[in-house]
Amino acid sequence: MTLATASSAIDDALARIREIVGPKGWIDDAKTMAPHLLDERKMFTGTARAIVRPASTEEVAAVVSVCAEAGIPIVPQGGNTSLVGGSVPDEGWDGILLSLGRMNRIRAIDPLNHTITVEAGCILAAIQDAADEADRLFPLSLGAEGTCQIGGNLSTNAGGTGVLRYGNARELTLGIEAVLPDGQVWNGLKGLRKDNTGYDLKQLFIGGEGTLGIITAAVLKLFPKPKxxxxxxxxxxxxxxxxxxxxxxxxxxxxxxxxxxxxxxxxxxxxxxxxxxxxxxxxxxxxxxxxxxxxxxxxxxxxxxxxxxxxxxxxxxxxxxxxxxxxxxxxxxxxxxxxxxxxxxQKVEGGGIKHDISVPVSQVTAFIREATKRIHADSPDIRIFAFGHLGDGNVHYNLCWPDGQRDQREAFLARWEHFNRIVHDLVTEMGGSISAEHGIGRLKKDELAHYAAPVELEMMRKIKAALDPQGLMNPGRVL
Ligand SMILES: Cc1cc2nc3c(=O)[nH]c(=O)nc-3n(C[C@H](O)[C@H](O)[C@H](O)COP(=O)(O)OP(=O)(O)OC[C@H]3O[C@@H](n4cnc5c(N)ncnc54)[C@H](O)[C@@H]3O)c2cc1C
The missing domain is CATH 3.30.70.2190 (Alpha-Beta Plaits)
Structure with missing residues (x-):
């Protein structure tokens, strides 16, 4: 196939996708696309041929099938609040951004089963409200809850402030519906507490950061409402x-x-x-x-x-x-x-170098002490903001240039990798994780490659190759 025929095949495929989702599901003007192509921390920008906004699982499946046939890569996007740049395509990128925001129906609430079935584009706060109306609690809660979507929460296995008592997104999910990279729909929407029928496939999509398929709906656990x-x-x-x-x-x-x-x-x-x-x-x-x-x-x-x-x-x-x-x-x-x-x-101050790490709960304060000793031995004036979900062993160990030296910001940020090495080496020594709740995305891909055991990376690559042999789903993220 010549370059010209390949590009006309892609144009044909894009025209078919446009037909599938209709005018409400297609955005290609630069102004409306812009906020979708810039990440929350304003560190990453990207390009896309179009933003595609399907309204149903069937539409997602049809769009993904066309992409699979034509070899068009896809970046799924929820509320675009990712702190690791996972939801924004690369610069010069030639695929589509698939935004789930129109799929925002609560499909069912079963108060006696203590479950709610929701579409991926539901805003987290809307799910909390729906549970509340049914005199139940959906306990996932985090700072971005007015904007982030449940599909994004599950894809990053979000944590937040209730993990100590209720667990993170993984522990709150009973079932998933997903569109696979070849366009097949997997309906795993079971509201079961017990189900030992082979591999727990939903876990591949939870924390998968959109690299194995698109989550279109989920069955989530509810709890008695705190009084x-x-x-x-x-x-x-x-x-x-x-x-x-x-x-x-x-x-x-x-x-x-x-x-x-x-x-x-x-x-x-x-x-x-x-x-x-x-x-x-x-x-x-x-x-x-x-x-x-x-x-x-x-x-x-x-x-x-x-x-x-x-x-x-x-x-x-x-x-x-x-x-x-x-x-x-x-x-x-x-x-x-x-x-x-x-x-x-911290955002108003101008940002800094974030480390979203976890260690065993019993080791958190030892971690903070030792990390602070090592950072200050290296750079005595650096400010360290170590705060967060101590009850989960999760600290946001964030570094900032010396107070009053905003003019040092760029030089400080240029040493990102150097500080990563100090903090993440210690995390690894203490049996911790270099990403407790924000995921890997684009920002921590090299860190994962540096710290993960070769056998872990190999298993992940094999799973990716088995489900997404063309490498079309959120390419270049995680692995
Ligand atoms: C103020 C603030 C506070 C935060 N606090 C916390 C916190 O306490 N705990 C925490 O864990 N996180 C926190 N975050 C990070 C972020 O909000 C979460 O990671 C959130 O879960 C992301 O959801 P989203 O809808 O914005 O996903 P996006 O940012 O749109 O996407 C995140 C990733 O998931 C993929 N994705 C999105 N939707 C789908 C889908 N339907 N199917 C497949 N892949 C998909 C994307 O491709 C991307 O890789 C915070 C962020 C902000 C801005």
């Missing part, structure tokens, strides 16, 4: 006390801890500086604070008393030095606001 909560902000006597405090809280409250978030002083101060209405209710500038939340589905549960009792004992044992317990829902929301303001403040 009471108790929230506190506590000052740790020293960071090493965090693990003991978490264990104490879990044991003393009948394991009702839903959130256990670490917030260091410098991150709280950055939030106060950059995000209006952020207020630290503690009277002194303590070096490390934890936000603790308990919830219960029992409206009579005396969570406030349980929290107060456990914190009193923690105080006696020298684990904490101060605490504020929220006296109302509004106060609890304001405590969470501080935590949510931290990543926003």
């Amino acid at each position: 009471t909560r108790a929230t506190a902000l506590v000052a740790l006597a020293e960071i090493d006390k965090a693990g003991a405090l978490l264990s104490r809280m879990r044991a003393a409250t009948g394991d009702q801890v839903t959130g256990f978030e670490l917030m260091p002083r410098n991150a709280i101060e950055l939030a106060i500086r950059h995000v209006p209405d952020t207020v630290d209710p503690l009277t002194e500038p303590y070096e490390f604070c934890c936000l603790i939340e308990l919830t219960s589905a029992d409206p009579e549960a005396r969570l406030g008393e349980a929290l107060e009792g456990a914190l009193g004992a923690a105080f006696e044992e020298g684990e904490i030095t101060d605490a504020v317990i929220a006296a109302s829902e509004d106060q609890a929301d304001r405590l969470w606001f501080i935590r949510e303001a931290i990543p926003i403040a």
